[in-house]
Amino acid sequence: MTEQADLTAPRTRNPWGQGEKLRTEILAAAARLLSELGSEEGLSIRGVARAVGIAPASIYQHFEDKAELVRGLVNYDYELLGTQMQAADESVPAALPIKDVPVARLRAQMGAYCQFAIDNPGHYRLIYNNRERGGEPGKSPLGRIVGQIVNALQRCEAAGHELRQPAQRAAITVFVGAHGRVALYHAAPEAGDGAAGIYSFVDDLISLVFADQV
Amino acid sequence: MTEQADLTAPRTRNPWGQGEKLRTEILAAAARLLSELGSEEGLSIRGVARAVGIAPASIYQHFEDKAELVRGLVNYDYELLGTQMQAADESVPAALPIKDVPVARLRAQMGAYCQFAIDNPGHYRLIYNNRERGGEPGKSPLGRIVGQIVNALQRCEAAGHELRQPAQRAAITVFVGAHGRVALYHAAPEAGDGAAGIYSFVDDLISLVFADQV
DNA sequence: CTGGTGAGTTGACTGGGTTCACCTAGGTGA
DNA sequence: TCACCTAGGTGAACCCAGTCAACTCACCAG
Numbered sequence: 001m002t003e004q005a006d007l008t009a010p011r012t013r014n015p016w017g018q019g020e021k022l023r024t025e026i027l028a029a030a031a032r033l034l035s036e037l038g039s040e041e042g043l044s045i046r047g048v049a050r051a052v053g054i055a056p057a058s059i060y061q062h063f064e065d066k067a068e069l070v071r072g073l074v075n076y077d078y079e080l081l082g083t084q085m086q087a088a089d090e091s092v093p094a095a096l097p098i099k100d101v102p103v104a105r106l107r108a109q110m111g112a113y114c115q116f117a118i119d120n121p122g123h124y125r126l127i128y129n130n131r132e133r134g135g136e137p138g139k140s141p142l143g144r145i146v147g148q149i150v151n152a153l154q155r156c157e158a159a160g161h162e163l164r165q166p167a168q169r170a171a172i173t174v175f176v177g178a179h180g181r182v183a184l185y186h187a188a189p190e191a192g193d194g195a196a197g198i199y200s201f202v203d204d205l206i207s208l209v210f211a212d213q214v
Numbered sequence: 215m216t217e218q219a220d221l222t223a224p225r226t227r228n229p230w231g232q233g234e235k236l237r238t239e240i241l242a243a244a245a246r247l248l249s250e251l252g253s254e255e256g257l258s259i260r261g262v263a264r265a266v267g268i269a270p271a272s273i274y275q276h277f278e279d280k281a282e283l284v285r286g287l288v289n290y291d292y293e294l295l296g297t298q299m300q301a302a303d304e305s306v307p308a309a310l311p312i313k314d315v316p317v318a319r320l321r322a323q324m325g326a327y328c329q330f331a332i333d334n335p336g337h338y339r340l341i342y343n344n345r346e347r348g349g350e351p352g353k354s355p356l357g358r359i360v361g362q363i364v365n366a367l368q369r370c371e372a373a374g375h376e377l378r379q380p381a382q383r384a385a386i387t388v389f390v391g392a393h394g395r396v397a398l399y400h401a402a403p404e405a406g407d408g409a410a411g412i413y414s415f416v417d418d419l420i421s422l423v424f425a426d427q428v
Numbered sequence: 429c430t431g432g433t434g435a436g437t438t439g440a441c442t443g444g445g446t447t448c449a450c451c452t453a454g455g456t457g458a
Numbered sequence: 459t460c461a462c463c464t465a466g467g468t469g470a471a472c473c474c475a476g477t478c479a480a481c482t483c484a485c486c487a488g
Contacts, residue, residue, distance in 0.1 A: 066446090143402070279476080440477100440479090
């Protein structure tokens with residue numbers, strides 16, 4: 001099922017000045033393979049090259065080594081995750097009682113987070129197994145995800161919902177709980193209500209960080 | 215620094231009937247290498263064989279393939295983790311007010327959990343990346359860890375501490391929060407107070423699942 | 429001392445990461 | 459126009475890893 005280049009017409013080379021296109025193609029193919037394989041192991045330079053229809057060595061024009069290719073994937077996935085969370089946040093209708101809107105937005109963001117993790121186990125595990133060393137805290141892609149949650153929580157506070165922990169701390173609680181629950185699901189999918197259990201767990205967790213009933 | 219067999223005296227072969235000794239040696243060497251490397255990647259059959267001082271193929275007398283060697287390591291580590299948590303539980307002095315003892319035991323167990331994760335990052339990541347498929351829920355090594363937490367929580371309830379969630383659910387909350395926090399630490403060690411932050415986070419989390427102040 | 433068996437080795441095969449010399453076709457300066 | 463340059467690749471090789479079949483070597487029973 002993996003896209004195989006037609007061997008009779010090896011591949012039309014990209015026109016001048018558009019060599020960067022191949023970088024995107026490589027990343028896309030790697031992402032697809034990762035989804036198919038479900039885990040990083042088995043994801044090979046040669047496999048990606050086969051899928052794109054190029055020679056393995058060509059990948060080194062765009063990536064220092066395999067690790068950098070993987071880093072590229074990680075960034076791509078973080079981007080995607082952040083975007084999906086943002087989109088979920090914005091898709092919440094403003095028709096609710098004004099005080100409930102920010103909480104609904106928070107739940108929507110975390111729901112999107114869980115859905116990403118459930119739909120893309122390979123990608124999800126990848127981004128958590130590849131810790132970027134260095135870089136100031138808060139600026140890492142992971143830091144930005146947490147930042148989105150902090151913002152969502154602060155909007156809840158501004159709307160009059162009291163938190164049982166400071167927003168920063170509560171965000172970590174929620175994020176870390178969600179991540180842990182997802183990891184547990186990936187480790188033992190049959191335990192604890194399966195995928196549906198994740199959503200209700202995270203909903204409960206969100207309730208837990210608020211002092212009032214939400 | 216890796217133990218290299220003296221090449222002039224290749225290795226005295228195990229006496230009859232004691233071939234199983236080598237299995238243990240292999241596991242021990244693999245565990246040591248994993249600690250040194252800090253991650254599963256780079257852990258190779260050939261590397262383990264070099265460390266033990268045997269031929270790579272000899273490993274196949276004791277393990278089907280590399281995956282089974284890794285599974286052996288995972289079980290070994292789960293065993294160790296469970297034991298350390300149990301030991302921490304039992305080391306809590308009974309001199310405290312009787313009502314506080316079970317909560318202190320719970321905190322001790324979770325403290326041991328965190329310490330294991332901090333001291334053995336490679337091992338910790340290993341056991342969470344190698345989901346055992348199949349096997350009824352609750353019987354998996356991971357299920358046993360959660361079971362220990364459930365027990366600890368039920369002892370707290372029996373001592374008169376009210377929970378905000380049912381014990382089973384609260385255990386998942388605590389476990390999953392701890393795991394998530396540790397994963398966050400491994401992903402970005404500099405963020406959020408470093409290792410010390412893990413302990414305080416988990417302590418807070420434990421407080422959070424109790425209705426009364428503990 | 430002869431055959432059997434446990435314990436481990438040798439050598440080869442496949443496949444992955446990486447490098448380096450090389451090729452090739454679309455632009456470019458004179 | 460035409461030699462040349464260079465972006466965008468390719469091919470073949472190297473080394474290391476996982477794995478397997480065939481082999482060796484020591485001990486033991488009878």
